Amino acid sequence: MSKAEILMTAPMMPVVADTLDRAFHLHRLWEHEDREAYLSEIGPRIRGVATSTLYGRMEAPLFERLPNLEIVSSFGVGYDNVDVVEAAKRNVIVTNTPDVLNDEVADLTLGLLLATLRKIPQADRYLREGRWLKAPFPLSPTLRERNIGIVGLGRIGKAIAKRLEGFDVSIAYHGRSRQEGVAYPYHPTLVGLAEACDVLIVITPGGAGTRHLINADVLKALGPNGVLINVARGSVVDERALIEALRSGTILTAGLDVYEDEPRVPQDLIEMEHVVLLPHIASGSVHTRNAMGQLVADNLVAWFEGRGPLTAVPETPWDGRRSKP
Ligand code: NAP
Numbered sequence: 001m002s003k004a005e006i007l008m009t010a011p012m013m014p015v016v017a018d019t020l021d022r023a024f025h026l027h028r029l030w031e032h033e034d035r036e037a038y039l040s041e042i043g044p045r046i047r048g049v050a051t052s053t054l055y056g057r058m059e060a061p062l063f064e065r066l067p068n069l070e071i072v073s074s075f076g077v078g079y080d081n082v083d084v085v086e087a088a089k090r091n092v093i094v095t096n097t098p099d100v101l102n103d104e105v106a107d108l109t110l111g112l113l114l115a116t117l118r119k120i121p122q123a124d125r126y127l128r129e130g131r132w133l134k135a136p137f138p139l140s141p142t143l144r145e146r147n148i149g150i151v152g153l154g155r156i157g158k159a160i161a162k163r164l165e166g167f168d169v170s171i172a173y174h175g176r177s178r179q180e181g182v183a184y185p186y187h188p189t190l191v192g193l194a195e196a197c198d199v200l201i202v203i204t205p206g207g208a209g210t211r212h213l214i215n216a217d218v219l220k221a222l223g224p225n226g227v228l229i230n231v232a233r234g235s236v237v238d239e240r241a242l243i244e245a246l247r248s249g250t251i252l253t254a255g256l257d258v259y260e261d262e263p264r265v266p267q268d269l270i271e272m273e274h275v276v277l278l279p280h281i282a283s284g285s286v287h288t289r290n291a292m293g294q295l296v297a298d299n300l301v302a303w304f305e306g307r308g309p310l311t312a313v314p315e316t317p318w319d320g321r322r323s324k325p
């Protein structure tokens with residue numbers, strides 16, 4: 001039996017490429033100078049795509065070139081890089097990489113929160129610049145006695161909350177609905193949560209439904225002792241409003257892992273000494289990226305072995321159908 005033909009849209013980790021090379025006939029789109037011509041040649045034979053949140057969007061024009069596509073396996077739990085409405089319209093299943101990164105992202109979030117409050121990167125710079133020789137590092141704000149609001153108490157949000165419990169702080173949350181069996185106080189409005197808290201940790205999906213959820217009103221409600229931690233997507237925070245709030249003292253500080261136009265970060269943020277900026281690294285350990293990559297490959301293998309997808313996204317649920325033989 002001939003192997004299914006799979007398109008990889010951009011370079012991915014060896015664990016993905018090696019597994020796919022063994023199981024399928026793998027096409028590497030980026031290796032072809034004239035991509036349009038290459039797609040015209042192979043497009044009708046492509047039955048699966050491996051793609052990543054790191055490289056461009058998978059939208060209608062590309063779907064159009066792949067008329068026999070059955071499945072898109074995307075690297076990352078967030079899948080705002082894939083037009084899932086278009087995929088559903090075309091009966092294409094989309095998969096993501098949930099759960100395998102919960103702990104890693106939650107660990108990093110706690111690290112970012114502490115780094116932001118206790119000014120760990122600034123203290124490191126202070127020592128290296130020889131300034132400790134002249135005077136001790138100034139005292140910092142604290143996590144003590146803080147009320148933490150989690151915006152998006154999903155898989156990762158819950159892993160963050162579990163860790164926060166060990167830090168002896170109060171925890172509340174906001175989402176579109178109250179969750180059964182969750183004891184943390186629920187706030188039906190985001191402004192209400194921000195008013196009740198002095199730290200907001202944002203860990204929702206990206207995309208149109210959450211665009212600029214964190215706006216000037218929310219930041220005002222968070223207040224002058226307030227800390228914003230964003231590990232979700234840059235699009236969830238109105239970056240101009242955040243810069244203004246940080247500049248004017250409307251909030252105290254921010255720790256950010258994600259930005260509206262990655263990898264470009266506004267110069268205004270870069271020049272602010274009191275914020276902590278990370279280059280979208282929350283899941284970025286060798287261990288966890290390998291687990292995510294393995295799941296990208298495993299979804300394709302499972303589908304083409306007739307076992308169905310392992311982790312289909314809710315917008316393209318598995319209805320029991322199998323890959324075409
Ligand atoms: P999840 O389990 O689906 O949780 C998402 C949570 O967001 C849910 O609790 C949901 O609650 C809430 N939510 C969705 N839309 C909302 C809205 N409009 N307003 C308020 N809350 C909303 O997803 P997850 O696995 O925890 O991942 C969450 C996101 O984290 C990913 O989609 C990705 O964007 C981001 N992420 C970032 C990194 C990084 O490297 N920085 C790494 C991994 C993930 P309701 O349904 O009740 O609203």
Ligand code: 8YV
Nearest residue numbers: 052053054075076077078283
């Ligand atoms: C990755 C992420 O950095 O899973 C997500 O949604 O944002 C991160 O884990 C990203 O997917 C890399 O492509």
